[in-house]
Amino acid sequence: GQNIDQPTEMTATEGAIVQINCTYQTSGFNGLFWYQQHAGEAPTFLSYNVLDGLEEKGRFSSFLSRSKGYSYLLLKELQMKDSASYLCAVKDSNYQLIWGAGTKLIIKP
Amino acid sequence: DTAVSQTPKYLVTQMGNDKSIKCEQNLGHDTMYWYKQDSKKFLKIMFSYNNKELIINETVPNRFSPKSPDKAHLNLHINSLELGDSAVYFCASSQAVTGANVLTFGAGSRLTVL
Numbered sequence: 001g002q003n004i005d006q007p008t009e010m011t012a013t014e015g016a017i018v019q020i021n022c023t024y025q026t027s028g029f030n031g032l033f034w035y036q037q038h039a040g041e042a043p044t045f046l047s048y049n050v051l052d053g054l055e056e057k058g059r060f061s062s063f064l065s066r067s068k069g070y071s072y073l074l075l076k077e078l079q080m081k082d083s084a085s086y087l088c089a090v091k092d093s094n095y096q097l098i099w100g101a102g103t104k105l106i107i108k109p
Numbered sequence: 110d111t112a113v114s115q116t117p118k119y120l121v122t123q124m125g126n127d128k129s130i131k132c133e134q135n136l137g138h139d140t141m142y143w144y145k146q147d148s149k150k151f152l153k154i155m156f157s158y159n160n161k162e163l164i165i166n167e168t169v170p171n172r173f174s175p176k177s178p179d180k181a182h183l184n185l186h187i188n189s190l191e192l193g194d195s196a197v198y199f200c201a202s203s204q205a206v207t208g209a210n211v212l213t214f215g216a217g218s219r220l221t222v223l
Contacts, residue, residue: 031209042214095207099152
């Protein structure tokens with residue numbers, strides 16, 4: 001079967017750095033996405049990786065290693081508004097998105 | 110101007126009733142989706158339409174019937190509602206299915222079946 005694994009919950013301090021990991025086992029690979037979802041709201045797009053390496057976008061960076069089936073989302077200079085769930089999703093060989101259950105990130109002052 | 114709008118936002122109903130959720134997108138996207146997000150927060154694809162044609166139909170009960178009158182609209186009708194149907198239903202759209210096509214989600218419709 002296809003599987004996306006992420007930690008259920010993480011806690012970090014305002015101003016710090018946090019890394020959210022995602023490992024995947026899918027039938028084929030056509031890109032990996034990270035979405036942010038605040039409580040009670042819709043998911044919103046953060047980043048997309050299809051080649052190995054690091055993609056940086058402001059305070060957020062996403063890394064991909066296709067050989068290891070692994071990605072992480074790095075959030076720097078954490079702000080209280082970063083408290084949300086972070087969803088990892090992989091497009092399989094049929095271009096279907098397989099979603100992880102998300103990592104709930106709690107930011108403490 | 111909301112990009113993907115779905116109504117109603119909240120829906121509370123009794124078991125056995127029939128209900129509909131409507132979705133409209135003004136992004137000019139070709140592909141629309143219905144997702145179900147349960148209490149464990151997994152997003153599960155239910156249906157996907159590309160230019161009014163059904164392209165993804167996951168294993169959902171046939172009590173769920175999508176309808177796409179045009180590529181800007183994708184509605185979801187649910188017959189004979191059951192307790193297990195309680196969830197948040199998200200409509201989404203994207204330019205296509207392949208490539209780095211980002212999904213734009215609606216705000217969600219929280220369905221509670223009593």
